[in-house]
Amino acid sequence: MxxxxxxxxxxxxxxxxxxxxxxxxxxxxxxxxIHALLGENGxxxxxxxxxxxxxxxxxxxxxxLEGTPYAPAEPREARAAGIAMVFQHFSLFExxxxxxxxxxxxxxxxxxxxxxxxxxxxxxxxxxxxDPMRLVGELSAGERxxxxxxxxxxxxxxxxxxxxxxxxxxxxxxxxxxxxxxxxREEGRSILYISHKLEEIRALCDRATILRLGKVVAxxxxxxxxxxxxxxxxxxxxFTQPERTQRPFGDVVxxxxxxxxxxxxxxxxxxxxxxxxxxxxxxxxxxxxxGNGQEELLAALSxxxxxxxxxxxxxxxxxxxxxxxxxxxxxxxSAPEERLGHAAAPDMTLTENAMMTGAVRRHLVExxxxxxxxxxxxxxxxxxxxxxxxxxxxxxxxxxxGGNLQKFVIGREILQAPRALVVNQxxxxxxxxAAAAIRQALIDLAEKGVAVVVISQDLDELLEISDSxxxxxxxxxxxxxxxxxLGIDEIGLxxxxxxxxxxxxxxxxxxxxTV
Amino acid sequence: xxxxxIDPLVLLASLMVAATPIMLAGIGELVVEKSxxxxxxxxxxxxxxxxxxxxxxxxxxxxxxxxxxxxxGGAVLALVFGILTQFLLSNQVATGLALTxxxxxxxxxxxxxxxxxxxxxFDPLDIPLLKDLPVLGPVLFRHDVIVYLAxxxxxxxxWFLNRSRAGLVLRAIGENHDxxxxxxxxxxxxxxxxxxxxxxxxGLGGAYISLVRVPQWTEGMxxxxxWIALALVVFASWRPLRLALGAWLFGGITVLQLNLQAxxxxxxxxxxxxxxxxxxxxxxxxxxxxxGRAALDAPxxxxxxxxxxx
Numbered sequence: 001m002x003x004x005x006x007x008x009x010x011x012x013x014x015x016x017x018x019x020x021x022x023x024x025x026x027x028x029x030x031x032x033x034i035h036a037l038l039g040e041n042g043x044x045x046x047x048x049x050x051x052x053x054x055x056x057x058x059x060x061x062x063x064x065l066e067g068t069p070y071a072p073a074e075p076r077e078a079r080a081a082g083i084a085m086v087f088q089h090f091s092l093f094e095x096x097x098x099x100x101x102x103x104x105x106x107x108x109x110x111x112x113x114x115x116x117x118x119x120x121x122x123x124x125x126x127x128x129x130x131d132p133m134r135l136v137g138e139l140s141a142g143e144r145x146x147x148x149x150x151x152x153x154x155x156x157x158x159x160x161x162x163x164x165x166x167x168x169x170x171x172x173x174x175x176x177x178x179x180x181x182x183x184x185r186e187e188g189r190s191i192l193y194i195s196h197k198l199e200e201i202r203a204l205c206d207r208a209t210i211l212r213l214g215k216v217v218a219x220x221x222x223x224x225x226x227x228x229x230x231x232x233x234x235x236x237x238x239f240t241q242p243e244r245t246q247r248p249f250g251d252v253v254x255x256x257x258x259x260x261x262x263x264x265x266x267x268x269x270x271x272x273x274x275x276x277x278x279x280x281x282x283x284x285x286x287x288x289x290x291g292n293g294q295e296e297l298l299a300a301l302s303x304x305x306x307x308x309x310x311x312x313x314x315x316x317x318x319x320x321x322x323x324x325x326x327x328x329x330x331x332x333x334s335a336p337e338e339r340l341g342h343a344a345a346p347d348m349t350l351t352e353n354a355m356m357t358g359a360v361r362r363h364l365v366e367x368x369x370x371x372x373x374x375x376x377x378x379x380x381x382x383x384x385x386x387x388x389x390x391x392x393x394x395x396x397x398x399x400x401x402g403g404n405l406q407k408f409v410i411g412r413e414i415l416q417a418p419r420a421l422v423v424n425q426x427x428x429x430x431x432x433x434a435a436a437a438i439r440q441a442l443i444d445l446a447e448k449g450v451a452v453v454v455i456s457q458d459l460d461e462l463l464e465i466s467d468s469x470x471x472x473x474x475x476x477x478x479x480x481x482x483x484x485x486l487g488i489d490e491i492g493l494x495x496x497x498x499x500x501x502x503x504x505x506x507x508x509x510x511x512x513x514t515v
Numbered sequence: 516x517x518x519x520x521i522d523p524l525v526l527l528a529s530l531m532v533a534a535t536p537i538m539l540a541g542i543g544e545l546v547v548e549k550s551x552x553x554x555x556x557x558x559x560x561x562x563x564x565x566x567x568x569x570x571x572x573x574x575x576x577x578x579x580x581x582x583x584x585x586x587x588g589g590a591v592l593a594l595v596f597g598i599l600t601q602f603l604l605s606n607q608v609a610t611g612l613a614l615t616x617x618x619x620x621x622x623x624x625x626x627x628x629x630x631x632x633x634x635x636x637f638d639p640l641d642i643p644l645l646k647d648l649p650v651l652g653p654v655l656f657r658h659d660v661i662v663y664l665a666x667x668x669x670x671x672x673x674w675f676l677n678r679s680r681a682g683l684v685l686r687a688i689g690e691n692h693d694x695x696x697x698x699x700x701x702x703x704x705x706x707x708x709x710x711x712x713x714x715x716x717x718g719l720g721g722a723y724i725s726l727v728r729v730p731q732w733t734e735g736m737x738x739x740x741x742w743i744a745l746a747l748v749v750f751a752s753w754r755p756l757r758l759a760l761g762a763w764l765f766g767g768i769t770v771l772q773l774n775l776q777a778x779x780x781x782x783x784x785x786x787x788x789x790x791x792x793x794x795x796x797x798x799x800x801x802x803x804x805x806x807g808r809a810a811l812d813a814p815x816x817x818x819x820x821x822x823x824x825x
Contacts, residue, residue: 055697075699091697093690095815096683104687105698109680 004067006031006190007052007083007159012061014047021047023214024061029159034181034191036201036222039211040234040431045194048211049161052192053085054078079107084152085161091148094137094267098147101136105151123150126180137267141289142173149180160184161192166200170289171459171492178204196234196432198227199460212236235433249467250280253451254301254332254420255313259320261300269293271300274477276470278420278451283442284480285466286455288495293475294455295337298424301453302334303327314420328360331419335409337428337455339402343409346398350390353397354379354412361416378415386411387437403434410438420451427461439465459491471495521774526767527654531662532728534759534766536561536720536737538665540744541751541758542672543716548748549676550709551689551816555611556596557717558741559618564589564718565725566622569634569732572722578637582661582722589718590711592618597710601703604820619735629732637727661723666759668716673755685709689814692821702821717741739792746795749802752812768794 005028014022021044029035039045050056052063054072063070065081072078078085092101099116103109110118116132123130128146136144145165152160162181166174181191181204195201201208201222208222210233218233225233254277261271271293278284288294299305301312303324311320314332322330340346344353355375359365364375379393386407390400397405406426413421426442427435443465446452455472456462462469463483470480471494478494540557547554567588572581596614599605637659645656676682685705688695692702724740725732743765751758772787780787 054699075697079699087694087697091691091694093687093694095690096687100683100687103680103683104695104700 004031005029006033006066007070007192008064009048009052010062010064012048012051012058012063014044014051014056014058020214022051022058025211025214025216026061027209027216027219029190029192030207031190032185032188033207034185034193034205036205036208037192037194037211038196038198038201038208038222038230038234040196043211043234044214045211046163049085049163049192049194052078053083053161076107079155079157082156082158083161084155084157084159085163086145086148086152086165087163092136092144095135097133097135098130098139099132101147102132102151102154105148106155118154119150122153126150126153126183127176128180141291142169142176145169145173145177149177153184157189159190159192161194163194164196165193166195166197170495171488173289174200197460198222198230201230202227210234231432235431247281247447249282250449252277253280253315254278254453255316256301257311257313259297259300259307259311261296261305261307264296264299264305267291269296269475271296271475274472274475276477276480278453280449280451281446282468283446283452283454283466285462285469285483286453286472286477287457287459287462287469287491288455288472290457292472294424294457294472296475297472297477298334298336298422298455301332301422302336303332325360328357328416331361331417332422333357333361333413333416333418333420334422335413335424335426337424339405339409340398344397344405347396349379349396350383350388350393350400350408351376351379353408354382354393357412358416382408382411382415385415386441403430406430407434407438410441414441414445418445418450420453421445422453422455424455425457426454427456427458435461459488463488463491469494521778524650524653526770526774528657529770530763530767531654531658532766533770534762535662535665536723536728536740537744537747537765538669538759538762539661539720539723540717540741541747541762542665542669542755543713543720544744545748545751545753545755545758546672546676546685547709547713548817549689549753549814550685550706551692551814551819551821552600552706552710553607553611553818554593554596554614554710554713555608555745556592556614556618556741557713557744558737558739559615560589560592560714560717561618561721561724561737561741561744562622562735563592563618564721565737566626566629566721566732567718568722569725570625570629572634572726573629573632576635578635578726581634581726582719585718585722586715587718589721590715593710593714593717594707596714597707600820601706601710604822607818607820615741623734626732626734630734632731634726634730634732637730659727661719661727664719669755669759676755686814689816692816692819696821696823702823706821717744720744743791743795746799749813750795750798752802753814754812765791765794 007029009028010026012022012025025048037045047056051058054075054077070081072081099112099119102119103115109115119130119132128150130143130146130150136147165177169177184191193205205222208220209216210218212234222230257275259271259274263270269292274297276284300307303322306323307320309318309320313319314330319327319330336342355364355370358378362378364371364378376393382388383390383393388408389404400408410423410426426438430438439461442452442454454462454466466483468480469483469486471478471491473495540561544554544557564585568581568585571584572578592614596610599610600607639657639659642656646652648656676686684700688700688702688705696702721737724737729736747758747761747765750761768791772790776784776787
């Protein structure tokens with residue numbers, strides 16, 4: 001019986017109003033197998049694993065776990081059956097300690113002291129050092145993920161579900177994670193690995209099931225397919241990859257010199273001594289793990305937070321003290337990471353959202369009166385030029401899918417003909433085709449002689465489009481270097497390996513070094 | 516002016532009594548806020564408790580039944596708040612304010628026929644030996660059972676939040692309701708329980724004012740005690756033991772200003788009556804100015820609506 005699959009998913013269907021999230025999905029996960037679930041955003045991966053984990057009930061279909069019917073009504077039952085899940089977001093409590101977080105994920109936790117001892121044992125055994133008494137809010141993204149993994153491991157799971165586990169990790173941390181996962185496979189556990197990072201899946205997984213629009217469209221051995229083949233199966237059509245171009249750089253447009261900025265929130269990061277220059281036509285990629293000062297850097301450049309006047313210069317003019325609108329008037333535009341609530345007002349229409357950042361440069365305001373006709377034309381222009389799929393510009397921003405809204409907020413800034421553009425995470429949570437379109441638009445913009453700063457945690461993206469590269473680590477920026485010829489290991493060191501160099505290193509930094 | 520008329524022992528003893536209503540309401544609201552719900556209706560629940568307790572105590576002649584009825588009255592009003600905000604997803608701030616206005620009006624209506632009546636007397640506990648201790652006896656051991664109940668509840672809530680499994684779940688829900696939901700915890704059920712508990716304690720606190728501290732019924736007699744209880748929760752950084760200290764501090768200011776008035780201090784009475792409220796404002800302004808650390812203490816999901824959509 002040992003080659004019978006561990007989990008069989010048979011004809012699972014789940015409908016939401018207006019959309020079928022899973023349409024008769026069938027696949028199986030073998031024993032001691034790392035099985036990839038691949039698909040774009042909205043392909044139904046998340047709904048499917050929530051069904052397996054008991055968070056969502058299917059409308060039709062059945063599941064078998066080791067040959068017996070399995071229909072968890074809630075996560076508790078799934079955990080009792082030996083299924084554990086590491087979430088992509090939203091499942092840790094920042095103000096609680098590591099041990100408390102882990103206790104919350106367990107059915108019958110031992111007393112805190114005993115639990116802390118077990119956490120130390122398990123974390124040492126799997127090479128994932130962790131101090132049970134620290135607050136989760138003080139941990140790095142990699143350490144937080146360890147909390148989730150150890151929470152799962154303490155329950156001796158037979159099947160571990162991982163939802164996009166590497167999106168927040170440095171390359172070194174990814175290596176550690178993969179070592180842990182391979183070791184779990186050797187112990188006979190199965191892993192259901194969800195991702196849209198194709199190279200990772202090819203490196204790690206034994207089999208892949210590909211979902212598109214809620215249906216299983218293919219199943220393959222990812223080691224035998226190229227990344228391009230996998231991508232085309234995911235998207236269902238071929239799409240063009242953005243092309244890098246060789247272009248001459250002009251004068252320095254945007255200059256940041258010795259920028260210091262205290263953290264904006266309790267768990268934020270202070271910027272220290274950040275300096276870089278971006279020339280006309282140059283794309284500067286700023287990498288780094290989330291929470292190392294990316295938001296603060298964007299705020300300092302957009303004008304949401306002001307600094308010493310000389311810390312930010314646009315065309316040699318000191319603008320560090322100017323708020324956002326005067327900066328926009330001078331040609332420094334920005335698009336922050338959070339689409340809903342920061343880059344766009346979720347409950348306002350696309351026309352209103354276009355008005356909000358476009359007012360200055362597109363002259364959408366006349367003697368204090370709003371020119372709604374012009375704003376509407378501007379919004380329509382964005383929709384048309386950037387292929388934003390929406391029923392119309394009178395619809396609210398919230399109604400757009402992530403990728404379409406992202407195309408809208410990036411397009412809105414690009415069409416204002418900036419001198420310099422700063423974007424944070426331009427393709428986060430965006431499907432492959434839309435991401436390619438956004439990257440191409442950024443390259444096209446640089447071609448026109450605009451200085452572009454792309455802050456991103458997606459290294460492949462930065463390597464693909466940036467001309468020079470720098471990494472943010474604990475609020476400090478490395479010296480920008482030409483991207484050409486930069487190896488992934490070097491980048492990894494820039495991103496995470498210089499912890500020891502930071503004078504105010506956190507308590508856990510020493511532990512990280514020993515990994 | 517004769518400051519020597521103020522007896523420090525009497526002052527301390529009456530401080531314990533003055534602190535009790537806001538301590539009860541505050542510890543209840545602390546649990547509610549720890550679960551991530553902001554109920555601004557404390558004042559309304561207190562005054563409802565005050566009249567429910569007063570009316571039942573008068574009708575039955577039993578203060579104990581009165582306190583039970585007060586807890587029930589506060590809890591019922593809180594239940595309305597819970598249904599509106601948790602199931603119908605109404606705005607917590609607006610609903611809480613409405614609850615206060617509703618409670619004030621409802622209590623005035625019920626209280627029409629109780630104005631000017633004396634409630635049955637509520638005796639202090641008779642604690643042998645301890646009450647005869649010098650100094651400590653009169654200050655600590657000659658109070659009624661509700662004073663000790665309030666203190667016991669503070670300790671119990673501390674234990675519940677920091678040592679029990681259910682308390683950990685409650686804090687987790689207040690910290691990040693989406694994550695708690697994803698782990699399979701019942702966000703709405705826990706919040707409803709917390710809201711009802713908070714309402715019951717606010718009701719008790721209100722009844723303590725009408726049955727013991729004053730004791731008689733007048734319209735609007737809680738006079739902002741509910742708002743002070745709300746401020747107290749912030750003052751205490753959502754920590755039960757600190758909340759007890761804060762209650763004594765505010766209770767002390769209230770008692771002191773009454774004594775100063777009685778002693779004929781040459782300050783207009785209005786300034787003295789204002790002093791507890793001014794202290795509240797000063798404390799809140801001071802706490803929110805230390806932005807970084809204070810913001811950490813607040814439950815991260817406080818006041819945010821939860822809908823299990825995904």
